[in-house]
Amino acid sequence: QIKACLFDLDGVIVDTAKYHYIAWKELAQELGFDFTEEDNERLKGVSRMRSLDILLEIGNKSLSEQEKLHYADKKNVNYVSYIQKMEEDEILPGVKEFLTSLRANGIKIALGSASKNAPLILNQIGLTSYFDEIVDGNSVSKAKPDPEVFTKGANLLNVTAEECVVFEDAVAGIEAAKAGGMYCIGVGEEETLSEADFVIKGFDEMSLDRLKF
Ligand code: G16
Ligand code: MG
Numbered sequence: 001q002i003k004a005c006l007f008d009l010d011g012v013i014v015d016t017a018k019y020h021y022i023a024w025k026e027l028a029q030e031l032g033f034d035f036t037e038e039d040n041e042r043l044k045g046v047s048r049m050r051s052l053d054i055l056l057e058i059g060n061k062s063l064s065e066q067e068k069l070h071y072a073d074k075k076n077v078n079y080v081s082y083i084q085k086m087e088e089d090e091i092l093p094g095v096k097e098f099l100t101s102l103r104a105n106g107i108k109i110a111l112g113s114a115s116k117n118a119p120l121i122l123n124q125i126g127l128t129s130y131f132d133e134i135v136d137g138n139s140v141s142k143a144k145p146d147p148e149v150f151t152k153g154a155n156l157l158n159v160t161a162e163e164c165v166v167f168e169d170a171v172a173g174i175e176a177a178k179a180g181g182m183y184c185i186g187v188g189e190e191e192t193l194s195e196a197d198f199v200i201k202g203f204d205e206m207s208l209d210r211l212k213f
Pocket of ligand 1: 008009010011020043044045046047048051076112113114115116117118137170
């Protein structure tokens, strides 16, 4: 019996990956190298500091810890300037309808995101009130693929792992859900997300009866 759904944010509810990409690309240019859309795939679901490490590896640069903090912060200020302009019409198709049907049927909802900007994004797109619990980059100590972000959500909702379904678009996130003993629905391409229990292209394909596998 499914009692709760746990949602990743970036790539599942909204496409913030495009703003992360612009902000990282601008930082790479400042540091004197190029950063492609293909490189950006490696940053999905990964924490801010780990993302910077991957970016520096791509550009063959090494920085001191202090410089890293400076540039991570600079990237974030730039990224926040983009997400501050987000509006409700950026919610991905079918998401709001699915959240509404979950609530109508008494299924609990939590966010499980790596982002420290998750509260701001939910606020911008007007979805904060749909979530019973929010677990994000501010409240976890171990990043995905560690299951902490999802097990913490399940605990807060008072449900067991077996009673949860996780929605994820990133390989690290699917690994986290599976490590936590949860059923995981991938959102995206079948080839990349083969570790998920099943994959949907988007929430237009999702309905309540698909939860009762
Ligand atoms: C998101 C993104 C990642 C990003 C991370 C941290 O995670 O997928 O690309 O690096 O959050 O974001 P911030 O710099 O805003 O703290 P998720 O778990 O929502 O997909
Ligand atoms: Mg994601």
